[in-house]
Amino acid sequence: MRFVSLVLLISLLAASFNALAADDEEAEKAPKLPAVYHSLSPSQVANLQEHRKYIRCDVQLMTKGDENAAKIKMHDAALRHEMLLLLGDQKNKELKTPSGKEKLLKQALKSLQQVIETLEGDKEII
Numbered sequence: 112m113r114f115v116s117l118v119l120l121i122s123l124l125a126a127s128f129n130a131l132a133a134d135d136e137e138a139e140k141a142p143k144l145p146a147v148y149h150s151l152s153p154s155q156v157a158n159l160q161e162h163r164k165y166i167r168c169d170v171q172l173m174t175k176g177d178e179n180a181a182k183i184k185m186h187d188a189a190l191r192h193e194m195l196l197l198l199g200d201q202k203n204k205e206l207k208t209p210s211g212k213e214k215l216l217k218q219a220l221k222s223l224q225q226v227i228e229t230l231e232g233d234k235e236i237i
């Protein structure tokens with residue numbers, strides 16, 4: 112009886128390893144979606160917090176696949192609005208430094224992902 116139980120256990124383990132290997136192969140065979148870029152055009156122009164200072168920048172978003180690109184295009188106005196609000200909160204002195212620019216980039220990504228998550232329920236689009 113122990114021998115039968117041991118053989119059954121080994122065959123179940125072998126079946127589970129085969130299933131795991133099949134899952135890995137399917138993940139490798141899954142088509143990799145191409146990168147698609149969407150430009151929030153025209154250029155973003157916003158007044159900075161300091162008196163008589165403004166910023167003008169071009170924003171491009173990258174996503175994977177045409178379906179996600181269509182979702183970004185559909186919500187273009189909401190994304191532009193969020194960027195204008197974010198840019199208007201910036202200070203000139205901070206934007207002149209590399210660390211300030213990197214901080215703005217991270218804030219922009221987080222803000223735009225929140226907008227997409229609110230509208231589409233998936234923040235991984237951007």
